[in-house]
Amino acid sequence: MTTSLSKTPQAETTQAQPLAFIDLAAQQARIRPQLDQAIARVLDHGKYIMGPEVREFEQQLADFGGAGHAISCSSGTDALLMVMMAKDIGPGDAVICPAFTFTATPEVIALLGATPVFADVREDTFNLDPDALAAAVDAAKDAGLTPKAIIAVDLFGLPADYNAIEKFADDNGLWVLDDAAQGFGAIYKNRKIGQLGLATATSFFPAKPLGCYGDGGAILTDDEELAATLESIRMHGKGTDKYDNVRIGINGRIDTMQAAILIEKLKIFADEIEARDKVAAYYNAALAGNNGVSVPVVPDGLTSVWAQYTLRVPAARRDALAKALKAKGVPTAIYYPKPLHHQTAYRDFPAPAGGLAVSERLAKEVLSLPMHPYLEEAMQDQVIKSLLAEL
């Protein structure tokens, strides 16, 4: 996600306070002494690679996500890549993924010589449409490929429809990877993110709901054999030790410093998720039902961690709205302005016969508002007032 991490400079307006799209400084102020101590501990012991904080964080992460194993790694992209490598995805294989997501999702598939085949998403949840999976599988087979897996994405923090996706996968001999780069911490019908599909990949990119101060990621799974393979891949395909290379791997480790920071951030994560939910509810109450605006939908039994608070607005007015808000000092973002099958890098991959109309429409309609756990009501009022005045 190409989120600006810094506070957005105040525009020439009469607004009371500068507004951040994502305010990492407020979070840091809350736990700065604990962060300083955690970093100092790493400097003191000096085990910068795979130090004790890495294992400690992995254990806590596995507990939080309700999974048997958590394998930390260097980024959310590498988390996805490592699972694909562990499952031997390669040339001739097709992996189905949504057309409306961040580029990292299909990128790891293509990087291994396999083919990403895009499926359409649902207009209300922005997530993979289980009813669109069959068309993607058909497109893969028509292109002479073997469908192997589905990567479902928990876009903007909301889990995809895993019961339906897992059923389709079972019926078709596929396995499911949850790309929870944006969704870690959410719940899907009494199951945590970390307990869906074969494995869950997440990201600790700073702007993510659980972010570190650099790049980082993790994979959660209950599959012991997969966990062992991932540990090997993370360290150049190590066998009994790192100079015994039993497979092709990568340098996929997280830094000890980042693990130490994440331990402190995980302590306040549940509280921050609650705060995000309040921010979303406040926006929803003020914006639902207003002139052409659709507020985000959270289906029954699901929770979102609100990596983004994303509205749908009339396509013809979306860009002008974003510009007008910017002039009033209200930052917004467009995730994502182009569906992946229209991107230069992906447009030659097979697409389902019926097209990907919803992804194309959403790319023209979405508009994300400032969202973070420290967004006060007065700041939200400023966003809401500015937006309503433009509708």
Ligand SMILES: Cc1ncc(COP(=O)(O)O)c(C=O)c1O
């Ligand atoms: C849906 C999705 N998948 C994967 C990634 C990749 O994560 P990272 O930036 O940590 O490599 C991101 C991050 O932006 C993402 O939003």
